[in-house]
Amino acid sequence: MSTRYLKEVPLGEVLKPAQVLADMANRSKKAAIEELVDLLWKQKLISNKSEAVTRVLEREELASTALGHGVAIPHARLEVGDTPAIAIGRHPAGIDFGAPDGKDVNLIVMVLWQPTQAGLFNRLFAGLVSKLADAHFRNRLMEESGADGIARALSDVKIDMLAGRSTKCDADMLIALQLLETKRRAKGNGLSQQVDLARAELPGSMLSRFDRLMDYYGEALVEAPEGVCRGCNMQLSSSFASEMLSNPDTVYICERCGRFLIHHIG
Numbered sequence: 001m002s003t004r005y006l007k008e009v010p011l012g013e014v015l016k017p018a019q020v021l022a023d024m025a026n027r028s029k030k031a032a033i034e035e036l037v038d039l040l041w042k043q044k045l046i047s048n049k050s051e052a053v054t055r056v057l058e059r060e061e062l063a064s065t066a067l068g069h070g071v072a073i074p075h076a077r078l079e080v081g082d083t084p085a086i087a088i089g090r091h092p093a094g095i096d097f098g099a100p101d102g103k104d105v106n107l108i109v110m111v112l113w114q115p116t117q118a119g120l121f122n123r124l125f126a127g128l129v130s131k132l133a134d135a136h137f138r139n140r141l142m143e144e145s146g147a148d149g150i151a152r153a154l155s156d157v158k159i160d161m162l163a164g165r166s167t168k169c170d171a172d173m174l175i176a177l178q179l180l181e182t183k184r185r186a187k188g189n190g191l192s193q194q195v196d197l198a199r200a201e202l203p204g205s206m207l208s209r210f211d212r213l214m215d216y217y218g219e220a221l222v223e224a225p226e227g228v229c230r231g232c233n234m235q236l237s238s239s240f241a242s243e244m245l246s247n248p249d250t251v252y253i254c255e256r257c258g259r260f261l262i263h264h265i266g
Protein backbone atom coordinates (compact mmCIF):
# COMPACT_ATOMS: atom_id res chain seq x y z
CA MET A 1 0.00 0.00 0.00
CA SER A 2 1.45 3.34 -0.99
CA THR A 3 1.28 5.86 1.80
CA ARG A 4 2.73 9.22 2.48
CA TYR A 5 3.04 10.85 5.81
CA LEU A 6 4.54 13.99 7.18
CA LYS A 7 8.01 13.71 8.55
CA GLU A 8 9.97 16.38 10.37
CA VAL A 9 13.29 16.87 8.65
CA PRO A 10 16.13 19.12 9.82
CA LEU A 11 16.88 21.75 7.20
CA GLY A 12 20.54 20.64 7.29
CA GLU A 13 19.53 17.54 5.34
CA VAL A 14 18.50 19.61 2.33
CA LEU A 15 20.63 22.73 2.69
CA LYS A 16 24.34 22.70 1.87
CA PRO A 17 26.66 25.73 2.16
CA ALA A 18 26.80 25.74 -1.66
CA GLN A 19 23.10 26.74 -1.58
CA VAL A 20 23.85 29.86 0.44
CA LEU A 21 25.03 33.27 -0.81
CA ALA A 22 26.39 35.23 2.15
CA ASP A 23 26.88 38.63 0.53
CA MET A 24 24.41 39.44 -2.20
CA ALA A 25 24.51 42.89 -3.72
CA ASN A 26 21.85 42.90 -6.44
CA ARG A 27 19.84 46.02 -7.03
CA SER A 28 16.48 44.37 -7.69
CA LYS A 29 14.26 41.64 -6.37
CA LYS A 30 14.24 40.01 -9.80
CA ALA A 31 18.04 39.94 -9.99
CA ALA A 32 18.24 38.43 -6.49
CA ILE A 33 15.75 35.71 -7.41
CA GLU A 34 17.67 34.98 -10.62
CA GLU A 35 20.91 34.67 -8.69
CA LEU A 36 19.42 32.24 -6.16
CA VAL A 37 17.82 30.18 -8.92
CA ASP A 38 21.20 30.05 -10.65
CA LEU A 39 22.72 28.68 -7.45
CA LEU A 40 20.16 25.85 -7.37
CA TRP A 41 20.77 25.15 -11.03
CA LYS A 42 24.54 24.91 -10.50
CA GLN A 43 23.89 22.43 -7.69
CA LYS A 44 21.76 20.44 -10.17
CA LEU A 45 18.74 20.79 -7.89
CA ILE A 46 16.61 22.18 -10.71
CA SER A 47 16.78 21.52 -14.43
CA ASN A 48 15.00 24.54 -15.88
CA LYS A 49 16.26 27.93 -14.73
CA SER A 50 13.90 30.19 -16.66
CA GLU A 51 10.83 28.21 -15.58
CA ALA A 52 11.92 28.50 -11.94
CA VAL A 53 12.46 32.25 -12.21
CA THR A 54 9.09 32.69 -13.92
CA ARG A 55 7.21 30.69 -11.29
CA VAL A 56 8.83 32.49 -8.38
CA LEU A 57 8.16 35.90 -9.92
CA GLU A 58 4.55 34.96 -10.71
CA ARG A 59 4.07 34.07 -7.06
CA GLU A 60 5.64 37.39 -6.02
CA GLU A 61 3.22 39.26 -8.27
CA LEU A 62 0.31 37.61 -6.53
CA ALA A 63 1.54 38.96 -3.19
CA SER A 64 5.00 39.75 -1.91
CA THR A 65 6.52 36.92 0.12
CA ALA A 66 8.29 39.41 2.36
CA LEU A 67 7.32 38.66 5.95
CA GLY A 68 8.54 41.92 7.43
CA HIS A 69 11.57 42.29 9.71
CA GLY A 70 13.87 42.05 6.69
CA VAL A 71 12.90 38.49 5.70
CA ALA A 72 11.37 37.21 2.45
CA ILE A 73 10.52 33.64 1.49
CA PRO A 74 10.02 33.57 -2.28
CA HIS A 75 8.67 30.19 -3.27
CA ALA A 76 7.05 28.18 -6.05
CA ARG A 77 6.03 24.68 -6.88
CA LEU A 78 8.18 23.08 -9.52
CA GLU A 79 9.45 19.64 -10.53
CA VAL A 80 12.35 19.24 -8.11
CA GLY A 81 12.18 15.62 -6.98
CA ASP A 82 11.45 14.34 -3.51
CA THR A 83 13.21 17.01 -1.52
CA PRO A 84 12.58 20.75 -1.75
CA ALA A 85 15.28 22.86 -3.40
CA ILE A 86 16.24 25.60 -0.95
CA ALA A 87 18.57 28.56 -1.47
CA ILE A 88 19.44 31.24 1.06
CA GLY A 89 20.61 34.74 0.20
CA ARG A 90 21.92 37.30 2.65
CA HIS A 91 21.84 40.87 1.40
CA PRO A 92 23.62 43.13 3.92
CA ALA A 93 22.56 46.39 2.27
CA GLY A 94 18.93 45.31 1.89
CA ILE A 95 16.68 45.10 -1.13
CA ASP A 96 13.13 46.25 -1.82
CA PHE A 97 10.76 43.26 -1.78
CA GLY A 98 7.53 45.18 -1.27
CA ALA A 99 7.46 44.19 2.39
CA PRO A 100 4.33 44.94 4.45
CA ASP A 101 6.38 46.94 6.97
CA GLY A 102 8.19 48.79 4.18
CA LYS A 103 11.57 47.50 5.35
CA ASP A 104 14.17 46.29 2.90
CA VAL A 105 14.90 42.57 2.93
CA ASN A 106 18.24 41.24 4.18
CA LEU A 107 17.44 37.53 4.31
CA ILE A 108 15.94 35.70 1.35
CA VAL A 109 14.92 32.08 1.78
CA MET A 110 13.86 30.59 -1.54
CA VAL A 111 11.97 27.30 -1.48
CA LEU A 112 10.97 25.31 -4.56
CA TRP A 113 9.04 22.13 -4.03
CA GLN A 114 7.32 19.39 -5.92
CA PRO A 115 3.74 20.13 -7.10
CA THR A 116 2.67 16.63 -6.05
CA GLN A 117 3.89 17.29 -2.53
CA ALA A 118 0.60 18.68 -1.44
CA GLY A 119 0.59 21.15 1.37
CA LEU A 120 0.19 24.76 2.12
CA PHE A 121 3.59 26.43 2.17
CA ASN A 122 2.92 27.88 5.61
CA ARG A 123 2.25 24.46 7.05
CA LEU A 124 5.16 22.59 5.54
CA PHE A 125 7.57 25.37 6.42
CA ALA A 126 6.02 26.64 9.64
CA GLY A 127 9.17 25.76 11.60
CA LEU A 128 11.31 27.81 9.26
CA VAL A 129 8.97 30.79 9.28
CA SER A 130 8.66 30.87 13.08
CA LYS A 131 12.42 30.59 13.48
CA LEU A 132 12.90 33.58 11.15
CA ALA A 133 10.41 35.57 13.21
CA ASP A 134 12.87 35.44 16.11
CA ALA A 135 15.01 38.60 16.18
CA HIS A 136 17.93 36.89 17.95
CA PHE A 137 18.03 34.20 15.33
CA ARG A 138 17.90 36.75 12.49
CA ASN A 139 20.75 38.68 14.05
CA ARG A 140 22.75 35.51 14.29
CA LEU A 141 22.22 34.84 10.59
CA MET A 142 23.30 38.39 9.77
CA GLU A 143 26.46 38.03 11.85
CA GLU A 144 27.63 34.59 10.69
CA SER A 145 30.87 34.97 8.78
CA GLY A 146 29.92 33.16 5.58
CA ALA A 147 27.84 30.56 3.77
CA ASP A 148 29.09 27.75 6.02
CA GLY A 149 28.05 29.59 9.16
CA ILE A 150 24.62 30.50 7.79
CA ALA A 151 23.96 26.92 6.66
CA ARG A 152 25.10 25.64 10.07
CA ALA A 153 22.85 28.10 11.93
CA LEU A 154 19.86 26.91 9.91
CA SER A 155 20.71 23.20 9.97
CA ASP A 156 18.60 22.28 13.01
CA VAL A 157 15.44 24.12 11.90
CA LYS A 158 12.71 21.57 11.29
CA ILE A 159 10.60 21.44 8.17
CA ASP A 160 7.69 19.10 7.46
CA MET A 161 8.05 16.89 4.45
CA LEU A 162 5.94 14.24 2.89
CA ALA A 163 7.77 10.97 2.85
CA GLY A 164 7.05 7.54 1.46
CA ARG A 165 6.17 4.80 3.86
CA SER A 166 5.36 1.14 3.54
CA THR A 167 4.13 -0.08 6.91
CA LYS A 168 0.57 -0.91 7.84
CA CYS A 169 -0.04 2.26 9.82
CA ASP A 170 -1.37 4.67 7.25
CA ALA A 171 -4.59 6.12 5.98
CA ASP A 172 -6.59 3.28 7.54
CA MET A 173 -5.23 4.09 10.98
CA LEU A 174 -6.01 7.77 10.54
CA ILE A 175 -9.56 6.94 9.49
CA ALA A 176 -9.96 4.63 12.51
CA LEU A 177 -8.53 7.23 14.86
CA GLN A 178 -10.88 9.92 13.58
CA LEU A 179 -13.87 7.64 14.09
CA LEU A 180 -12.76 6.82 17.64
CA GLU A 181 -11.94 10.41 18.53
CA THR A 182 -15.29 11.63 17.21
CA LYS A 183 -17.14 9.07 19.32
CA ARG A 184 -14.99 9.77 22.33
CA ARG A 185 -15.46 13.52 22.11
CA ALA A 186 -19.23 13.09 21.76
CA LYS A 187 -19.38 10.96 24.88
CA GLY A 188 -16.76 12.95 26.74
CA ASN A 189 -14.75 9.86 27.68
CA GLY A 190 -14.09 6.19 27.04
CA LEU A 191 -12.45 4.26 24.20
CA SER A 192 -9.06 5.36 25.44
CA GLN A 193 -7.55 1.91 24.93
CA GLN A 194 -8.51 1.79 21.24
CA VAL A 195 -7.45 5.41 20.78
CA ASP A 196 -4.04 4.65 22.29
CA LEU A 197 -3.64 1.65 20.01
CA ALA A 198 -4.42 3.68 16.90
CA ARG A 199 -2.17 6.53 18.00
CA ALA A 200 0.72 4.16 18.58
CA GLU A 201 0.60 3.24 14.89
CA LEU A 202 0.92 6.78 13.60
CA PRO A 203 4.03 8.98 13.36
CA GLY A 204 4.27 11.87 15.83
CA SER A 205 4.19 14.64 13.25
CA MET A 206 0.98 13.23 11.80
CA LEU A 207 -0.57 12.96 15.27
CA SER A 208 0.20 16.51 16.26
CA ARG A 209 -1.40 17.75 13.07
CA PHE A 210 -4.35 15.42 13.64
CA ASP A 211 -4.89 16.84 17.13
CA ARG A 212 -4.68 20.45 15.94
CA LEU A 213 -7.18 19.76 13.17
CA MET A 214 -9.59 17.94 15.51
CA ASP A 215 -9.48 20.83 17.96
CA TYR A 216 -9.92 23.44 15.27
CA TYR A 217 -12.42 21.85 12.87
CA GLY A 218 -13.78 18.89 14.81
CA GLU A 219 -12.52 16.72 11.95
CA ALA A 220 -9.07 15.99 10.63
CA LEU A 221 -9.48 13.83 7.55
CA VAL A 222 -11.94 14.45 4.73
CA GLU A 223 -12.56 12.98 1.31
CA ALA A 224 -11.88 14.70 -1.96
CA PRO A 225 -13.71 12.36 -4.34
CA GLU A 226 -14.08 14.65 -7.35
CA GLY A 227 -11.00 16.74 -6.75
CA VAL A 228 -12.86 18.96 -4.29
CA CYS A 229 -11.93 19.12 -0.60
CA ARG A 230 -15.07 18.16 1.35
CA GLY A 231 -13.80 20.21 4.26
CA CYS A 232 -13.49 23.64 2.65
CA ASN A 233 -14.93 22.99 -0.84
CA MET A 234 -11.75 24.05 -2.59
CA GLN A 235 -11.27 22.72 -6.10
CA LEU A 236 -7.84 21.07 -6.15
CA SER A 237 -5.50 21.68 -9.07
CA SER A 238 -5.88 19.07 -11.81
CA SER A 239 -2.37 17.68 -11.24
CA PHE A 240 -3.06 17.33 -7.51
CA ALA A 241 -6.45 15.70 -8.16
CA SER A 242 -5.01 13.18 -10.63
CA GLU A 243 -2.14 12.37 -8.26
CA MET A 244 -4.75 11.61 -5.58
CA LEU A 245 -6.81 9.52 -7.94
CA SER A 246 -3.85 7.31 -8.81
CA ASN A 247 -2.86 6.97 -5.12
CA PRO A 248 -6.17 6.27 -3.37
CA ASP A 249 -4.46 5.09 -0.18
CA THR A 250 -2.26 8.10 0.17
CA VAL A 251 -2.94 10.86 2.66
CA TYR A 252 -2.52 14.39 1.36
CA ILE A 253 -3.08 17.81 2.84
CA CYS A 254 -5.55 20.38 1.58
CA GLU A 255 -3.71 23.49 0.48
CA ARG A 256 -6.41 25.79 1.70
CA CYS A 257 -7.73 24.38 4.97
CA GLY A 258 -4.84 22.08 5.94
CA ARG A 259 -7.09 19.06 6.59
CA PHE A 260 -5.80 15.61 5.72
CA LEU A 261 -7.25 14.57 2.39
CA ILE A 262 -7.86 11.14 0.98
CA HIS A 263 -9.54 10.29 -2.31
CA HIS A 264 -12.35 8.44 -0.60
CA ILE A 265 -12.91 6.90 2.81
CA GLY A 266 -13.75 3.24 2.10
Ligand SMILES: [Zn+2]
Binding pocket: 229, 230, 231, 232, 233, 234, 254, 255, 256, 257, 258, 259
Ligand atom coordinates in the same frame (compact mmCIF):
# COMPACT_ATOMS: atom_id res chain seq x y z
ZN1 LIG B 1 -9.77 21.99 2.32
